[in-house]
Amino acid sequence: METREHYFNRINRFGRISFTIFFVLIFTIPTIVCAAYDIFPGLATVLKATLGLFLILTPIAVSEIVSFVPLLGSGASYLTFETGNVSNIKLPCAMNALKLAGVQPASEEGEVLSTISVAVSSIVTTAVIILAALLLAPLAPVFADPAVKTATANVLPALFGALMVSFLAGGDAGSVVIKGQWKAIILPALVVAVVHYLVFPIKGWEGVTILVLLPVTILGARFLYKKGQITVTPKVAKD
Amino acid sequence: MEFFDVANGSLLFVLVGAGIAYVMVQCALFMRISLKRARELGIDGKVISNTVKSSIVFTIAPSIAVALGLAAMAPSLGIAWPWFRLSVIGSVSYELMAANMATSALGFAKLADAAKAGAEPLGAIMYAMTGGLAGAIILDIIFIKKVDSLAVRLKTKAGDFGVVAIGVLFFAVLAVFVVPFFGQGLVAVATFATSVALTLVLAFIAKKFRIAWLGNFILAFSLILSMCSSVLWTALVK
Structure with a gap:
């Protein structure tokens, strides 16, 4: 059996190489088309059009790496950042899978x-989007339906309501049971x-806010843990 | 050459198809490596099967929102490019904004105006949307391994508290996304509350009546049903 370190290095080597090829690939598409x-647009035009996006998306990437990689692990992180839709699909999906399996992130x-x-x-x-792309014309009335628009516009409240209950419930976390963990959300929520x-609406600043909140959340949890408000006990094996 | 001759041209479709195929192969290879490792670690086949099933069901509803993003972008950018961006690398929440920012930097008031100016703006828009993410991708390639390694080390070093610390990291994400819902009007709050209630009820039913399979789909069912409930709340608020 491979050691953890060997597997870790292997998945990262594969992730880095395949992500680098992907990086080249995404620039190849506009280059071949142009x-x-x-x-071909002028370099100055491209730089001018790129700069604004670059300045917005790069800090978001920093916050996503710091906040999400410890939760997802290396392999899932390469795929998540490469396939996009991070906080609305991939991260919640992976967290749900871990919760259902009763295992901890970073294990x-x-x-x-x-x-x-x-x-x-x-x-x-990808399959859903391919279907949508193929059926865009016949599905146009469905996509234009106000009920469909309303339902999809409310995907985030629907998603995070369910996630919140699931995660605040705490309990089984691999080889241990955590109690009182929900209390740690009070400080970041406040x-x-x-x-x-x-002060100011955080819309558009979610990434930066998460980055700032990480130490706040961990320090708050540490305080509660020291005070005995959050407890960790070994799981008792069932016969 | 007109904007949409290129944007909906067969060349772009072929290139985009190849790009998406590459990422799908990558997904399959990552899965293969992980499945092999799962077997080595002795993870029960049932756990893996449940992970696959719950991930499929969980993903469908939010993916429909992404497909709707495709429908919203197609009239301005054609089908091929938004299809690529929304399938890989892009996010439904940022893509339209990215396209609009690139367009306005080119001196057009809106995407529709750029589309009237021939095919040239399309090249600039595609480069800008790609280049805007270059920094993010380079950071991902360099830092994913380092951050993951650091997280595992810190978790081990912190002992029992390490388990708590990793567990509460997601609370920061929850706080940032959940708290603003309360200022987004009654429909968002009612949808959120419905989702909370449905999750609790389904969890109770699964436990009380010992319906093991339901436990794997609580989140997915709550998500779909509460999205549907938002239609009802919208009608009632009116």
Whole structure:
């Protein structure tokens, strides 16, 4: 059997190489199209159009790496960041899979299951989008239906309501049972409430806010743990 | 050459298809490596099967929202490019904004105006949307391994609290997304509350009546049903 370190290095080597090829590939597409139709834009035009996006998306990437990689593990992270739709599909999907399996993030089992979950999720999303692309004309009335628009516009409240219950419930976490973990959300929720409603709306700043909240959340949890409000006990094996 | 001759041209479809096929092969290879590792770790086949099934069901409803993003972008950018961006690398929440930012930097008031100016703006828009993510991809390639390794080390070093610390990281994500719902109007709040209630009820039913399979689909069912409930709440609020 491979050691953990060997597996870790192997999955990262594969992730880095395949992600680098992907990086080249995504620039190849506009390059071939521009060459074939002779529509190359000027460098200054491209830089001007790119700069704004670059300045917005790069800090978001920093916050996503710091916040999500410890939860997803390496393999799932490469796939998640490559296939996009991170916080609305891939991260919740992987977290749900770990919760159902009763394993913790940043564990060997967690790393493996989250990678399987994100791979499956990416294939399903791609299949749904292919279907939608193929059926765009016949599905146009469905997509234009106000009920469908309303339902899909509310995907985030629907998603995070279910996730919140599932995660605040705590309990089984691999080889241990955690009690009182839900109390650790009070401090970050209060901070977000104060900032969002009294200082400035965080819409568009979610990534940065998560980044700032991570140490706040961990320190709050540490305080509760020290005070005995959050407890960790070994799981008693069932006969 | 007109904008949509290129945007809906067969060349772009072939290139995009090849790009998506590459990522699908990558997904399959990541899965193969993980499945092999799962067997080595002695993870029960049932656990893996449940992971696959719950991930499929869980993904369908939010993917429909992404498909709707495709329908929203297609009239401005054609089908092929939004299909690529929404299948890989892009996010339904950022893509339209990215396309609009690139368009306005080119001096057009909106995407529709760029489409009237021939095929040239399409090349610039595609490059800009790709280049905007270059920094993110380079950071991913460099730092995923380092951050993951650091997280595992810190978790081990912190002992029992390490398990708690990793567990509460997701709370920061929950707080950032959940708290603003309360300022987004009654429909968002009612949908959120419905989702909470449905999750609790389904969990109770699964436990009380010992319906093991239901336990794997609680989140997916709550998600789909509460999305549907938002239609009812919208009608009632009106």
